[in-house]
Amino acid sequence: MKFVTIEQWPASDRVDYRHELEAGNVLFFPVTPFVLPQEAQDFLRSLSFSGGAVHKNIAYRPASDRVTGIEADSAASERLVSVMRDYSRSLIRFTSELLPEYARAWKLDYASFRPLEEQGRDLPLNKRNDLIHTDAFPSRPTNGDLILRVFTNIHPSKTRNWVTTDPFPVIAEKYARAAGLEQIASGGKFLNQSARILKSFGLPVVPRSPYDRFMLRFHEYLKRNGDFQANCTKYHFDFPPGSTWLTFTDVLPHSVHSGQHALEQTFIIGRGSMADPGNAPVAVLERLCGRKLLEGGDLASQVA
Ligand code: SIN
Ligand code: FE
Numbered sequence: 001m002k003f004v005t006i007e008q009w010p011a012s013d014r015v016d017y018r019h020e021l022e023a024g025n026v027l028f029f030p031v032t033p034f035v036l037p038q039e040a041q042d043f044l045r046s047l048s049f050s051g052g053a054v055h056k057n058i059a060y061r062p063a064s065d066r067v068t069g070i071e072a073d074s075a076a077s078e079r080l081v082s083v084m085r086d087y088s089r090s091l092i093r094f095t096s097e098l099l100p101e102y103a104r105a106w107k108l109d110y111a112s113f114r115p116l117e118e119q120g121r122d123l124p125l126n127k128r129n130d131l132i133h134t135d136a137f138p139s140r141p142t143n144g145d146l147i148l149r150v151f152t153n154i155h156p157s158k159t160r161n162w163v164t165t166d167p168f169p170v171i172a173e174k175y176a177r178a179a180g181l182e183q184i185a186s187g188g189k190f191l192n193q194s195a196r197i198l199k200s201f202g203l204p205v206v207p208r209s210p211y212d213r214f215m216l217r218f219h220e221y222l223k224r225n226g227d228f229q230a231n232c233t234k235y236h237f238d239f240p241p242g243s244t245w246l247t248f249t250d251v252l253p254h255s256v257h258s259g260q261h262a263l264e265q266t267f268i269i270g271r272g273s274m275a276d277p278g279n280a281p282v283a284v285l286e287r288l289c290g291r292k293l294l295e296g297g298d299l300a301s302q303v304a
Helices: 018-022 038-046 077-098 168-179 181-186 189-200 210-224 226-231 281-289
Strands: 003-005 026-029 054-061 066-070 107-114 146-153 160-164 235-239 244-248 254-258 262-269
Touching: 018 244, 026 235, 038 077, 054 077, 066 077, 077 107, 077 146, 077 262, 168 181, 168 210, 168 281, 181 210, 181 281, 210 226, 210 281
Parallel strands: 003 026
Antiparallel strands: 026 244, 054 066, 054 107, 107 262, 146 244, 146 262, 160 235, 160 254
16 A cells, blocks of 8 residues: 655646545645644644543534534533534535545545544553554444545644555455355344344334445454454554545554544545445455345344
8 A cells, every 4th residue: 555645735737536545545645735723723732631521532513513522511612613613614625626526426424533642542442543444333334335534633743653554455355254254245134133123122223234234343353353463564654743644444454553633524435436436345345255235225233
């Protein structure tokens, strides 16, 4: 994989960067390519996370213009909504200029502010981001679409340090079978039935395709595989303060080892707007197992 540096933005010539992203590369902007006022950054860094009104992670939902992770009536909450709204809008405008073909059909997902030092966080294995993984959202299945994330390091002096490995086609070829691809592709009846039972009791159930079930499984499989974690090919990149980078986090297995104060916005990119839909993880998996992984939109027993 490659870290592709874009020194100048706006660029003088239009480049279709979809090919780089779909190959599992990272686009890296040494200088933040959108408007992000200094006072907004100062405000975010000044929030206190030692309990109380502000929680450990702040999410902004563009569709409903709401922030979670802070008590609604706390002194900072109104300002926080407006700072996250301005960040999200400015970032979306930039990304739609960079990737207009994606912008035509994307779904806006959440934006987040990541306030905590990543090094030494005490988290359960499945939530650890210092272990290399592909992303999958338990509550928001993509049904074969892709997860694009744009990050900005707003720490005044510290780099944000990532380690990645080879992209999805390489890793899936090595590990998808061991992670249970065949079983998920061919079965699922038991899961469907248990989901229906949960539903009949009025419990919330997320409709989830075999593809989404596999991606959730793969996320955890990679994190639990000590041999993969220790011995896979590794690419290190330290993102400097004031830089921005983006990648498909379900195509590129990644991890973060240290760094504090990052902003991030997620987009769900429709497979139909890819330069080559044959590179989508779902297409890679379908070739590997010789079965369709999206038909049916089966019900999985995951509570929303
Ligand atoms: C992740 O998506 O695993 C975390 C990346 C980061 O926060 O830098
Ligand atoms: Fe991740």
